[in-house]
Amino acid sequence: MDLGLDGKVVLVTAASQGLGKATALSFARERARVAICAREAATIERAAQEIRAATSAECAGYVCDLTDPAQIDALVASVVARFGTVHVLVNNAGGPRPGRFDAVADDDWQRAFELTLLSAVRVTRAVLPHMRRQRWGRVINLSSSSVKQPITDIHLSNSLRMGAAGWAKALANEVAADNVLVNSIGTGWTRTERVTQMVASRAAAGAGTSAEIEAAITRAIPLGRMGRPEEIADIAVFLASERASFVTGAFLTVDGGGVQSPI
Numbered sequence: 001m002d003l004g005l006d007g008k009v010v011l012v013t014a015a016s017q018g019l020g021k022a023t024a025l026s027f028a029r030e031r032a033r034v035a036i037c038a039r040e041a042a043t044i045e046r047a048a049q050e051i052r053a054a055t056s057a058e059c060a061g062y063v064c065d066l067t068d069p070a071q072i073d074a075l076v077a078s079v080v081a082r083f084g085t086v087h088v089l090v091n092n093a094g095g096p097r098p099g100r101f102d103a104v105a106d107d108d109w110q111r112a113f114e115l116t117l118l119s120a121v122r123v124t125r126a127v128l129p130h131m132r133r134q135r136w137g138r139v140i141n142l143s144s145s146s147v148k149q150p151i152t153d154i155h156l157s158n159s160l161r162m163g164a165a166g167w168a169k170a171l172a173n174e175v176a177a178d179n180v181l182v183n184s185i186g187t188g189w190t191r192t193e194r195v196t197q198m199v200a201s202r203a204a205a206g207a208g209t210s211a212e213i214e215a216a217i218t219r220a221i222p223l224g225r226m227g228r229p230e231e232i233a234d235i236a237v238f239l240a241s242e243r244a245s246f247v248t249g250a251f252l253t254v255d256g257g258g259v260q261s262p263i
Helices: 018-029 041-055 069-083 106-134 155-178 193-204 210-219 229-240
Strands: 009-012 033-038 059-063 088-091 137-144 180-187 251-254
Touching (some): 018 033, 018 041, 018 229, 033 041, 033 069, 041 059, 088 106, 088 229, 106 137, 106 155, 137 155, 137 229, 155 180, 180 229, 229 251
Parallel strands (some): 009 033, 009 088, 033 059, 088 137
16 A cells, blocks of 8 residues: 655654654655654664664654754754655654652643643644645644543643643644644553553552553453554554545544543
8 A cells, every 4th residue: 555655754753762763663664754853862863773774764863852942943944954844743752750649749740741742832833834835744643542541640641641632633623724634643551661661650659560560451451462662653654644634633542442432
């Protein structure tokens, strides 16, 4: 199936590991031209090298702290200077730290707001003029199934991802006339470094051993296992493709059936 992504310029944020890296790799396999970013130069360059070696696609790595608006503007300017435009933006960021309500302070809330919501707003603001000018664009937000069914002990993520979902829906309505599609993916339990962190946090809080906690998580997933990063990545690629040209404003849950809501 031709997805129509050959030669398209794709920017994936927070892509040195986990879902971001898997998503960049999936786009590269579709012969897209890929730009990725992360906070550390060594890790993002290593990821870019691995993607180039695996696919022979063009992939460039950039250093960017997604909580710094000046660095975001510089990132998008650098990507456009090299590639000419941005066709697809995949908004991704490391999740805010886990913790129950009484364990998170005002500073934690502010940092989470900057990382989880404002980073997506700022990167999208920077790329939208290019998408509108060419009358073709895709904004895909890697979010969480917690938007539909909150997860115990991640108050910061539960709250701010719901706000991001509302922003994405409103934006989709505003930019549809420019042929810019905006969608979000609600990821469930996926075997990434972030999930390892969450399991360790629960173990440290006395909820059981890491093995016991992971077993309890997988029991609640009808498919009986956690997801693989590439399974999320392939959904992002599809949403960016010409095969999904009538999909916008959607929040697609990809979680092995874990969320019990029918919608």
